[in-house]
Amino acid sequence: MSRLIIRKVAVLGAGVMGAQIAAHCANASVPVILFDLPKEGDPNAIAKKAVDGLKKLDPAPLATRDRAQFIEVANYGSDLEKLRDCDLIIEAIAEKMEWKLDLYAKVAPFIRPDAIFASNTSGLSINALDQGLPEAMRDRFCGIHFFNPPRYMALVELIPTARTQPAMLDDLEAWLTTRLGKSIVRAKDTPNFVANRVGVFSILAVMHHTARLGLGFDEVDALTGPLIGRPRSATYRTADVVGLDTLAHVVGTMDATLPDDPWHGYYKSPEWLAGLIAKGALGQKTKGGIFRKEGKVINVLDLASGAYRPSAGEVAPEVLAILKNRNPAEKFAQLRASQHPQAQFLWAIFRDVFHYCAFQLGAIADSARDVDFAMRWGFGWQQGPFETWQAAGWQAIANAIKNDIEAGVAMTNAPLPAWVFDGRTGVHTPDGSWSASDATLKPRSTLPVYQRQLFPERVLGEAAPDAGVTLWENDGVRLWNLPAKDARIGIISFKSKMHAVGDEVLDGVLEAIARAERDLDGLVIWHEAPFAVGANLAQVVEACKAGQFDRLEKTVAKFQQASMALKHSAVPTVAAVQGMALGGGCEFVMHATHRVMALESYVGLVEAGVGLIPAGGGCKEFALRAAGFASRAAGGDVFPFIQNMFQTIAMANVSKSALQAVELGFAKESDDILFNANELLHVALARARAIAESGYQPPLVQRAVQVAGRNGIATCEMMLINMKEGGFISEWDYRVARAAATALCGGEVETNAKVSEQWILDVERALFVDLLKTEKTQQRIVHMLETGKPLRN
Template identity: 35%
Template sequence: MNRHINKVAVIGSGIMGSGIACHFANIGVQVLLLDIVPRELTEAEKAKGLTLEDKRVRNRLVNDSLTKALKSKPSPIYHKDMASRIQTGNLDDDIARVAEVDWIIEVVVERLDIKKQVFEKLDAHRTPGTLISSNTSGIPIRFMNEGRSDDFQKHFCGTHFFNPARYLKLFEIIPGPKTDPEVLEFLNSYGEKYLGKTSVVAKDTPAFIGNRIGIFSIMSLFHAVKEMGLTVEEVDKLTGPVIGRPKSATFRTVDVVGLDTLVHVANGIGENCPDDERKELFQLPEFIQTMFDNKWLGSKSGQGFYKKVSGKDGKSEILTLDLDSMDYRSRKKASFATLELTKSVDMVIDRFPILIGGKDKAGEFYRQTLGALFAYVSHRIPEITDALYKIDDAMKAGFGWEHGPFQIWDAVGLDKGIALAQEAGQEVAAWVNTMKDKGVNAFYEVREGATYFYDIDAGSVERKPGQDAFIILDNIRESKAVFKNSGVVVEDLGDGILNVEFRSKMNTIGGDVLAGLNTAVDMAEKDFRGLVVGNQAANFSVGANIGMIFMMAVEQEYDELNQAIKYFQDTMMRMRYSDIPVIAAPHGMCLGGGCELSLHADKVVAAAETYIGLVEFGVGVIPGGGGSKEMTLRASDTFQKNDVELNVLREYFLTIGTAKVSTSAYEAFDTGILQKGKDVVVVNKDRQIATAKAYASLLADQGYTRPVERTDVKVLGKQALGMFLVGTDSMQAGKYISDHDKKIANKLAWVMAGGDLSEASYVSERYLLDLEREAFLSLCTERKTLERIQHMLQKGKPLRN
């Protein structure tokens, strides 16, 4: 049957429930969010003369929870207007409304007795055939549907979102004893296609897949810390970005999630997995028990492994817990010789052979923890899943690991991984040796652009399912490359569409990237039908190579700098005015030059999690790669009869002048960086390149014709320039901006006004580009601009001078 999810009910409005409700609202679904009725009035309600029968009181818990969630940072909602899709109510007055929904998701407290009470009420009101699921993180599904109707049990399963629901991609689906396979198939597809998740069907075992492996990994580290005499800072240094894990690494992550949450899950695994060969690891080390008893739970209690305090000078300081004395002390810098050896290795996966070969404490740490991890995950098959790739998918999507355990094992080598397990006092599962005996020496391999994995049940290498909707650049980069230099790889995506993948550090845009873009356009015009500019790194691009700009400016090589900026501008115009459609596929950070590139594409296919903006003010310049020109052009196109044109232009000016960066792709429509009716957003980043390719092909099929360069851009001249100059004078006088901020803003004003033309006029794009480049170059001669660029290069954050 064809199922459609137009409305969901979320039962329970805590952090998790509100987060799930917001994410369904993000994708356009109507949400009914319900919670319990308060048992007593607050003092404020008493003062207002309210009673327990008042609707405001009865919905207080749900409304307060949702309001708190919407104010939280990072936001659970893509755009504030999307919150209107959420209606609130309570379980006494509004439970009958669940009959109207297509899916009911229970997110109440993790107590089986309470969940069963809630399900009994829901069973009495839900419409037969309605999906119903629990967001439990560990309670067995088979216990929760006991006593329920046959239709309930047929349509019931676990659907475990990870917190925060918007940002973490793992979506575990756990069948109950009577769950209809059609339900599992639907949810698996819906999670990936609509919710933008990595859907993983797990078995009904304690903590399922993600938490079973993730909590083991953390508990293993907890025990290793004391055994090896490591500090909190040292462990977070070893378990962060250097191995492809989040910046919060281990201890900071526990502080954010809450030590009580971790202890709850660890205790659940320890109590409910009597046959786990490493069950002793789920016993809390003494220092964890002490912290738990003292309620040092992390951010929620004000202190955990880290503690923020205010000094006598009023400045805040982050203290670290000393695991020996259990007192807080100033933070110490952690460094290891082994980590220094990986600094020149850009690909995280290539670092692991170096890390396990270290001769210091870091090398010992990696050998011990990875060996234990390899052994543990091998023994979890077939207990928690039958397919090894599901473990890797779960760890990447739920815990933010760049590579899963079996991928890391492949990186160090099958035999070496077995040896590491043995050095850690463990043995791998028998199936690993069986695989080796069959002559299969890796868990994964790539064939013709597709990933294959070792299927334990089949005893052979099989194609990983679910890849048809994806284009994975890692899988095609070598076999489908048609051009490469140090900055880009150009791949043939098939069907006449090329892709330009940035490969520079942080995907910055320098000379090699610009040369690659020009070459790709040339190739596409000659032998192909369209071009996509996209990559699958953490960020699309953090902007132009400001290091190169800084060196030219310091050496006063202004002619060379002028040519470099013109080359950037000309490349953007080449993309805009080519014979083939060009599609930009931004995601993550898309700043400065990366944003300018997107502004000049025929169409933008943005990932929902795209943080895009023109941030050049932060380094003392204006957008010089066509961004200032393009925002002026877009303001001109927005002018309508009877509009106050100055107000329209000012909004576009402020987008640049305040260095606005959207917190989602949807917010970028408000700033004019993305255009309604033209640009599109995809929720699942894994589908982005394939979607961009489809749009490039569609435009080509429709008979794409090169656009005509614009000569009809309306600029407002002295009228606009006067407005801007008065505004910057006021801002400076009020101490809102510095003298240098004013100088930068006035340069931008000159460009966007079209200079000091005596009246509103129509000018060409080339005219505006010349103004833009002149302004950019003049700012590069300013000492304070050079100070800002240098500070950004050295500190990674803006300087206000």
């Protein structure tokens, strides 16, 4: 497979999707030109406004605010010549066929013969769009359907036309996978493709059964969220987020283009939905739709009265008990048997989605795997529909669906396909997933890019990847390797809940490093997200209640020992980071030889939130870096470099991306940032090997670190006094932040004094334990454990 090089991208259309696709290209350090219609006065006003808007959105489309500088604004009136410099052009204008075809005619003369042209349509026919292109461009045209928001949603559907070059599509899939971090489903050119076809039908089925059983919208959302493995936004809140007009448009596409579909009669917007749209109540973007927030109260539309009432949807205890059953077969049998309307509702929505997916599989997807991954990646389902069916017992569910069809209680009387009853136990097997169109099991893609994913996401029933060889383990840590990849690079994986760092993890890290120094060439810390959520607070509370502060001090000393062992190990240590790396997890990240980070890494020293300061070497590392910066600066003053670090610790700032983690000082410019988290282990192993092969020598422990001392502490304290008097921080926030300042500045020593690393560690540890002994800090820790939120006492 050739390597696709994309040096510049153009995005046509500066609406919500176009601007955010441009932002994600900029995140990936790919320069992008964002086009829109010319305006009088400033011809680029529309595109400029879109780029400015990116900086205000939450969640942020930009990984750091300065990424906006890589987005150039342009217009179709005077800037089309700029398209000649672009290797990939993505059209992302409104979903109107005639508008898209008009734009294609306008831009086609300016697109290079070797460039890729793609439409980000969510459901229009790619082959019909192809008709608006010159013959010479058609083999490099395809659909490229991003999901909103493009930075965070993994799914991209790639849709070829009858004439799209297969090799070009393979190259584009590889580029999207690694460079933009996307998970790809190859879709057929059918209305709404795979995820929206199934997802929108699922919403329509929910709406149908909501009305049939007389349930409230809030009641349904309580049922169709995390309790059944769906996102917290459930169904009706999701509709509000997507936009009720957008949902109606997608439903309309299905109505207009699928006249022979057995479910065609349901492809209509309910009257209440059409009524909300007519009034301009379109959901989140208009501050109200099905749900509406008034002050702090969330209200929901009540269909019976036509008015809004406080949202208070609850799940009946007997239904909740069924949903908590961990045996899927028993759970579905109980839902079918229950006479409670909520249980009947849940069985009905599952039954009809199973029925729909089985009937439509051959028409909409290459295999059942594509359907399940599309719903996971595009709609946030924990399991796809076929996985859920298979887990619940394939034949039992199939027979139940068949009985309901024959009884006339399913949404249509279309029969299940014959293959459903051929004696199978599911559609996913170690040999592949079922393709209804080809009547065979199909294995995963063999594109070389997927060799970088050592532990890819799998569907239920799929063959498990190589689990590696365990070299040693205790209750907190497993040390293992992958002989087929590199037998002499060890992998440390934490086994604790949320990968919290307690005594068993610390003991395991120290032992693993000792074994690596003796027997291996390098170490990688890797496990699925989160990387680590910090110290095991439950252990801390238990010791505090028992008054075991000597034990706690020894644990902190052990934490410092583990951090220093990571940094000064005789073999290189690489932290492979994804998700949260907080508190002690952040300190491990900071002490590793090198970091390989997924873009979506949220890193921070958050100890202030529980009334503590970093004491696993985090303050020490910041002090070292400040001294290093000062030694290369005019005047050699340390404090200017301490100031931002102090604010980062005192405010418990957490990076909103790996790029921002570098800005905040938790990672280095030389570290690797990957956009596809599934590639972390592959790259981390390679990086550890490369560092080892380069003749690695660990850094020496420093004995003369210049610190800011008393003057630095006093300057930090002045900032804190202003914040306290302004009501921005509490008295206890002040106390905690002053302790952080003391540790960062090297303790109560003379300004610009030189101290050892161990001195700073001792200061950290003493301040940490002093805070632990206080009632207010203990209150903060307990509150965090009980609520998951910081207490500002």
